[in-house]
């Protein structure tokens with residue numbers, strides 16, 4: 001048995017008597033101590049905030065400083081967290097609140113497309129716009145810190161319950177979109193919070209319970225840098241104001257008291273100047289977490305509160321550490337925290353945070369994350385309005401109820417089993433289909449209540465009214481009757497996921513059976529899957545009557561309208577999968593969350609696959625996926641030509657993570673994309689790089705262009721020094737190796753159109 005990290009001074013829990021062999025210290029997964037905690041420097045874009053914060057914090061007594069490092073309950077608002085305030089200096093404290101889809105647990109806000117849907121758009125601009133308007137809603141509700149975006153989990157296991165909250169399993173794509181979101185949120189006046197640092201790759205055993213410690217994510221240093229910490233590096237570079245440490249342990253030390261992660265990687269290596277806040281109730285020691293670099297505890301006082309004052313007085317925690325915590329909060333320009341976040345069951349003024357200018361962004365965002373994966377004989381778009389369509393499946397219409405208590409827990413749509421699971425013990429896994437109605441988001445922290453849901457059935461009905469289309473529907477039968485005159489049969493199924501639980505599989509028999517039953521009777525069966533994660537299609541994708549398949553992800557409130565525009569050709573498909581869609585579960589390595597044996601109090605998850613997850617693994621093993629990473633069909637076709645590579649200063653060098661040179665552009669790659677089809681369309685051109693001693697291909701650039709028929713445009717990729725580097729664990733630097741590199745430019749990770757070899 002392996003022991004939890006124990007070192008004098010910050011032992012964090014009482015050990016069960018059964019645990020004896022704590023002395024074998026030589027195990028994989030021990031976290032090295034990194035002390036003392038670096039003081040924030042307030043450099044660059046942070047300078048102004050630091051000057052303001054220091055002026056204020058300098059005037060605070062120790063009690064006051066300690067007061068603002070912790071949370072309090074508030075009777076005035078329902079913010080997920082309220083920091084302490086300093087009434088004497090008129091500092092009102094901060095409201096911290098969820099998160100990924102929009103402002104949670106309140107009214108008069110919008111539900112945007114979820115992270116996975118945004119990832120499938122591969123659209124930096126749209127991601128920024130979404131981040132901006134969402135950030136504005138947080139600000140307008142009096143939320144000072146928006147608890148997103150999410151880059152952890154990255155998506156190591158396809159069953160992960162929270163994978164949909166993030167943009168992609170690829171660290172480059174995730175990093176680019178995290179940065180756009182952060183800048184968007186913060187331009188709008190809300191502090192972004194990048195979470196969860198780090199290794200929160202499964203919901204199973206994510207927290208301690210019944211004497212069992214949370215699972216320990218054991219990650220080697222190279223994998224940490226090249227994969228899991230990579231998007232966090234982008235987030236810090238983008239100026240993120242706060243980072244949330246994670247529930248799980250990393251190398252046996254809890255994320256929120258791991259000095260290597262907070263003092264080491266974040267605050268020394270990346271020079272992160274903002275604050276680290278603990279995931280809710282994720283603090284497991286007082287002195288230990290303070291010294292390891294934690295800056296704020298939520299939702300209440302945790303192990304701090306008066307204890308932290310005492311710890312300073314008795315010399316366990318330097319007062320400068322507490323001042324540093326406080327200096328890291330951006331104290332400027334604060335409205336009354338949580339003024340628009342009232343308890344909805346009590347009389348309140350409805351503070352409308354929706355900006356009319358966000359409307360086109362929400363609809364465009366909903367369209368952009370749909371991925372067309374099959375379109376036999378161009379069955380889509382409909383050539384002319386169909387005379388008759390038939391609609392099947394539980395996912396075609398709205399759930400019966402929007403406003404329930406569960407809404408605040410989970411989003412708005414849960415099947416009863418899931419609600420039960422939520423109210424019971426965490427760690428139970430549940431069925432992946434939410435049969436109560438269409439899903440536009442996954443569940444819990446990243447979910448929010450939509451202004452309305454434009455669902456597929458009503459959007460199609462409205463369209464039918466314009467065209468005199470006859471619409472049949474049966475949303476409950478497993479083996480429905482099909483009117484033989486149907487020109488198209490649309491089957492709506494889904495795959496739900498939620499914080500707190502991992503999924504039990506990547507498809508379900510009821511939904512697959514429904515598709516097969518309809519396909520047996522209808523020669524033009526179109527399957528639409530709303531999916532909070534990877535959803536396999538091999539049970540029916542080759543069926544000759546399944547003519548088209550759309551992975552519709554989680555579009556937010558404009559779901560139905562977006563789909564109708566796509567089906568009728570008023571908009572084109574331009575989304576591409578931000579993950580690999582395998583033929584079978586067993587093609588993923590790893591597939592299952594790691595678990596424990598009954599007498600194991602310190603569950604261990606060794607990330608022995610290193611950087612080989614998702615397409616990096618499929619490529620290395622030569623496993624054929626059903627649809628590869630980066631794949632997606634369009635209504636038109638694109639040709640790639642004229643690759644040019646302009647290299648500057650690309651030689652074997654090393655760089656520290658915090659050096660500015662790491663962001664230098666060392667290669668400009670350009671190609672021409674031409675729309676060779678007959679309708680307009682947008683293409684996501686992708687650049688993959690083969691680096692010596694690394695996976696066969698790694699995404700290092702993408703560019704989305706919209707083109708009219710016969711139009712050509714350049715796509716450009718700017719590669720930084722980091723993009724060519726591997727992490728050298730000995731020198732603790734990013735290293736550009738000598739050797740042969742290949743640049744691939746194409747339409748997906750396996751549809752490479754242009755290549756260029758490079759010797760460094």
Ligand SMILES: *[C@@H]1O[C@H](CO)[C@@H](O)[C@H](O)[C@H]1NC(C)=O
Nearest residue numbers: 028029031032220221251260
């Ligand atoms: C985890 O342990 C590995 C060695 O087993 C080490 O390379 C890495 O730096 C450690 N990381 C953390 C955060 O402790």
Ligand SMILES: *[C@@H]1O[C@H](CO)[C@@H](O)[C@H](O)[C@H]1NC(C)=O
Nearest residue numbers: 064067072084085086087093
């Ligand atoms: C600490 O914060 C709470 C909550 O905002 C506030 O009521 C209290 O007065 C503050 N205490 C001090 C010492 O400022």
Ligand SMILES: *[C@@H]1O[C@H](CO)[C@@H](O)[C@H](O)[C@H]1NC(C)=O
Nearest residue numbers: 124125126128129360361364
């Ligand atoms: C970004 O998107 C917005 C909204 O769709 C659009 O108005 C703007 O022109 C776009 N900017 C660029 C640089 O593409």
Ligand SMILES: *[C@@H]1O[C@H](CO)[C@@H](O)[C@H](O)[C@H]1NC(C)=O
Nearest residue numbers: 286301302303304305306307
């Ligand atoms: C202080 O420490 C005690 C014991 O470790 C703990 O029970 C308490 O919750 C801590 N927090 C506060 C705010 O006093």
Ligand SMILES: *[C@@H]1O[C@H](CO)[C@@H](O)[C@H](O)[C@H]1NC(C)=O
Nearest residue numbers: 286287307308310311314316
């Ligand atoms: C100092 O105070 C902290 C908080 O109450 C406590 O955990 C720690 O044991 C104390 N240390 C000493 C040396 O008294």
Ligand SMILES: *[C@@H]1O[C@H](CO)[C@@H](O)[C@H](O)[C@H]1NC(C)=O
Nearest residue numbers: 077078105343344345346408
């Ligand atoms: C809102 O108020 C009701 C009573 O009016 C209470 O039962 C409920 O817990 C409150 N909700 C929150 C989130 O505070």
Ligand SMILES: *[C@@H]1O[C@H](CO)[C@@H](O)[C@H](O)[C@H]1NC(C)=O
Nearest residue numbers: 376377523524544545546547
């Ligand atoms: C698609 O077209 C081919 C060739 O015309 C034909 O053999 C096939 O049956 C068509 N498939 C469907 C589903 O209509």
Ligand SMILES: *[C@@H]1O[C@H](CO)[C@@H](O)[C@H](O)[C@H]1NC(C)=O
Nearest residue numbers: 519520521522523524544545
């Ligand atoms: C396809 O649909 C037609 C009805 O239009 C049906 O007769 C045929 O058996 C179906 N094909 C298969 C393979 O189920």
Ligand SMILES: *[C@@H]1O[C@H](CO)[C@@H](O)[C@H](O)[C@H]1NC(C)=O
Nearest residue numbers: 505583584585586587588591
């Ligand atoms: C598909 O994956 C499941 C789950 O891992 C496994 O039980 C089954 O044997 C696999 N089937 C094939 C054909 O590989």
